[in-house]
Amino acid sequence: MSPLRRFLRTPEAVAGAILLAALIAMALIAPLLFPGDPQAIAGPALLPPFQDWSLPLGTDRLGRDVLAELFHGARTSLAVGLAAAAAALAIGAVVGTLAGFAGGLVDEVLMRITDAFQTVPSFLLALAFVSVVGPSLGIVVAAIALGTWTGPARVARAEVLSIRERDYVASARAIGMHPLEIAFREVLPNALPPVLAMSSVIVAAAILTEAALSFLGLGDPNRVTWGGMIAEGRAVLRTAPFLSIVPGIALVLTVLGVYLAGEGVVETTAVRRSLS
């Protein structure tokens, strides 16, 4: 059975893929469906959902279109989640490869640095970083990556430690290949699968961290974010709970979708690898 068919026979994976596809679709069509500034006032304030069909999910305290905000928020969540995870995986893979391949003092120093980053809770690290440097999309991405690269680094190092003992690495040294070329061209690509297998968890965590930062008012102020929407709604939680519930549900479904789809991919490809 091909991995794709096996994936399609796993109900959780399919559910995850559908959620993820919906999220991506929302992010892609947001500027087409809701051109213009989603933060502009679109109607009367605090309009409940399903009252006015031009504003299906109603409006918030300032009269902004909740559905438009939701779609544009999907863009931010996805962009930050993917960018932060990609940065964390890239940093982790490079640090882990250098540490594992070089060994000795380089390994010692890099792993102490990794330890240091790991002992600080990643959310606190992100919080401190954004508070000091100031909130913008790039900074938020960097802040999240800063707290999450250690996991990939450890996995990459462990994998590299086993790969570097293989004959093909000795063979690369014997033909006179430069150590950096051996590390990054010969070893790193073969150490990647278990590192990439972490990406669904990391993307999901990054999306949650971004939402939490925005909730605390440390997101990019020029962008709609789901965390920011939840924080906004909190002021009127009793009278207009939907303002917090709607983005909250979107967040939960997104994280769930990313996680389930990612795990589905890992599982179906891992089975194939162990069979072959």
Next chain:
Amino acid sequence: MSLLAVSNLTKHYRRGGKTVIAVDDVSFHIEPGETLALAGPSGSGKSTIARLVLRLIEPDAGAIEFEDNDFLALGGAALRARRARLQTVFQDPLAAFNPRATVAHVLDDPLRIHGIASRSERPHRIAALLERVGLAADLAPRAIHEISGGQRQRVAIARAIATKPSLIVLDEAVSALDVSVRGQILDLLLDLQRQERIAYLFISHDLGVVRAVSHRVILLDAGRIAESGDARAVIDAPQSAIGKALVAAAPRLKRTTQDAS
């Protein structure tokens, strides 16, 4: 001067508090175009000597002279450049290649690294190398894991001769092959030696093969040289205990030597 002169080479390993003397005060030399065999039971230090000579690991004591230079004194770029002259073929040709590599890729590496051919020339060089080792040039785009074990070992030999080395270390290079394929690979190695005057450090636990292809042989026992000399003379009439035991344990060999005498 010898092509390779190894003197008093010693290598220890520490494992779980105990010290294993893998190579113990070993000296030997190899002349240009000569095949010197290292034979001995499993664990006698053959592979450790190969790795020391290739500078894949560092000795605890001893000296290695290669092409009239102190080989142990080389480091960094100088060592990498000199590696062109001292090549190797490993036992398991599947493990010796990057699992993602293609045939063209593994032959391109030495040509590129040592600046032997420009990017545009390299495909022709690769085709010529493949033909030199008895393979079709259209094998180049194939993945390493797609071709047969014998073909793979020919590719390994092509990679080793790409930089025109004067010495190739062959650590059990034919041991994993079927008997018929083994004969063809040995023929190829002998042919290359005749044409290019390449010397071999030929490591094998199979005395029959050693006797067939080597000029001289060193019998190792627990990291020490037990006996050495002309390959036929040593194997036909071993003097050391380990030599007698190795010959007795090789039934195929016993028959051929009896036939010969």
